[in-house]
Amino acid sequence: MRPARRTFLLAGLAAAGCSSSPPPRKSAPPSSPVATTPAGPADWTALGxxxxxxxxxxxxxxxxxxRRLYIPRFDRIRPAGIAYCANPQDVAECVAFAQRMRLPVAVRCGGHNYAGWSTGTGLVVDVSPMDRIRTDGERAVVGAGVRLIDLYADGPGVPAGTCPTVxxxxxxxxxxxxxxxRAHGLTCDALEAVRIVTADGRIRDCDAGRDADLLWASRGGGGGAFGVAVEFTFRTFGREDLTWFSARWPWSKAAAVISGWQRWAPPDELWSSLQLDTPSVExxxxxxxxPGKELDRLAGLAGGDPEELNSRRMPYVDAMKLLAGCAGRSVAQCHAPGGLPGQRRDGTYPRTEYAAKSHIAYRPLPGDAIDALVARLSGDAEGRSVLLDAMGGAVARLKPDETAFPHRAGLFCVQYLAATGDRDWLRGTHRAMEPHLGGAAYVNYADPELADWRRAYYGGNADRLARIKAAYDPGRLFRFPQAV
Known part of the structure; x- marks a missing residue:
């Protein structure tokens, strides 16, 4: 089963400039690990x-x-402890404990990390309990534990993804x-301030005038490598009704639809995702x-009218639910089921088993690349799909080095999805597209097999990110295979 909409993520990091708050109310961590023996039962009891x-x-x-993440295959990982942190001081206490006991730390919110790096064998710092949303004029203060469905239902307008439990x-x-x-930019583009706990145990209140490097890194530099984000301040936009639409063609039209969709270039007010999933393309x-006139133009570029076309005006949150695959459900039902923070007793949103890879396309796919992609999905393609999500618009209004997210000139993001046991197909499809797409990838779709991941995720921003990592986490407390 493929995920219902897939902007999955990792958790942990932050920023927007930074000054330190007063020391946490509890023990401050040493500047470097000092323990020589592993944490024992008494140590864990004291932490709790x-x-x-x-x-x-x-x-x-x-x-x-x-201990479960969104993807079930990571159930094999058994953390020594999972700390559901109620406030920044709890996070600082966990950082002190991990430093003292030489424990590996993983930072978690929704638990959607594609590579499973929001868990580990040491201490998992889970920020889910910090889930308040406060509105202050044109700003929203959002706890790091907020799930996207709650941001859409209870918050003002903040550009975000689609999967409700992220x-x-x-x-x-x-x-x-x-x-x-396309209309309002990336989520990180709306970020104006953040509270973050760094490896030295300091709770830092960050804005554009303080610790600007950490702010810059936190706007697209990847989660979990620089500290633990506990609260964000976003610039907001006015929420209004949206028109949701869907146009579907038979698979025989796939090549023509891909070609036409790439050349479509609708106004910034319109966003679309091209979903290749036999026996149809949508x-x-x-x-x-x-969007009526634009959909007519798309049909002309795609070589003919779709066999099925739907569109309707609806409230903002209903449109987000529809894209998330939980239309008709309550907000609570759009959560994962359970009684732990971030879950709901009547939640119905399922976990999903899959593997994935990605590209960022800086130029349209030529005809031979389109043919190769269609061929990879033709025949017995059960459990396989490819998504092309439009970029451009507001994303392109910033320069590549204005934030850590470098792909400002990207036309669309390509995501390849397959059943976990179908990795050969996944690797082969990614390899077939690599010559045409130039090696750029999206860090939120973490790919542990990506060889030159620094360049793929961060382009020319990689060296600056490494310097910031060295300044804020010189002992590399926050580490995983692709931590800068």
Whole structure:
């Protein structure tokens, strides 16, 4: 089963300039690890007692559920502890504990990391309990534990992704592609301030005038490598009704539709995703205005009218639910089921098993590339799909080095999805497209097999990110295979 809409993410990081708050109320961490023995039961008990939130350990009734990520294959990983942090001081306490005990740390919000790097064998710092949303004029202050469905339902307008159970932290820190991207930019483009706990245990209140390098890195530099984000301040836009649309052609028209969709270039108010999933090819999207004339133009470019066309005006949150695959459900039902932070007792949104790779396209696919892509999906393609999500518009208004997200000239993001056991097809399809797409990839679709991931994710921004990492986390407390 493929995911219902897939802007998945990791969690952890932050920013927007930074000054330190007063020291946390509890013990401050040493500047470097000092422990020579692993954490014992008494140490873990002391950590749990020192938190306002909840520590879940192996043997606890909630452990089996607490250790799960969105993708089931990572269920094999057994953390030594999962700390549900109720506030920034809890996070600082966890950082101190991890430093003292030489424990690996993973930072988690929604748990959607494609490579499973929002869990590990040490301490998982989960920010889900910090899920308040406050509105202050044209600004929204959003806790790092907020799920996208709650941001859409309860918050003002902030550009975000589509999968309802994704956490706002990971999405923001890796960039944030989604249905408002062309009209209002990436999620990270709306970020104006953030509160972050860095490896030295300091709780930093960041804005554009303080620690500007950390702000820059946190706007698309990837989650989990620079610290633990606990709160974001976003610039907002006015929410209004949207027109959702869907146009479907038979698979025999796939090459023509891909070619036409690439040349379409609708106004910035319209966003679309081209979804290649046999036995059909479909363009879905949303528009601030009536998209009728633009859909007619697309049909002309695609070589003929779609066999099925639907569009309707609806409230903003309903459009987001439809794109997320949870139309007709309540906000609570659009959560994962369960009683832990971030979940709901009546949640129905399922976990999904899949593997994925990505490209960022800087130029249209030529005819031979289109033919190769269609051939890769033709025949027995059960469990395989490719998504092309439009970029451009507001994304292109910033220069590549204005934020850590470098792909400002990207035309669209390509995501290849397959059943986990179908990795040979996934690798082969990615390899076939590589000569045409130039090696750029989206950090929020983490690919552990990507050889030159620094260049692919960050382009010319990679060296600056490495310098910022060295300044804020010289001991590399926050590390995983693709941490800068």
């Amino acid at each position: 007692r020192g938190l306002d939130g909840r520590l879940v350990r192996p043997g606890d009734a909630a452990y089996g559920q607490a 956490g706002v932290a990971g999405l923001t820190l890796g960039g944030g592609l989604g249905p408002m991207t 363009v879905v999207g949303v528009s601030l205005a009536d």
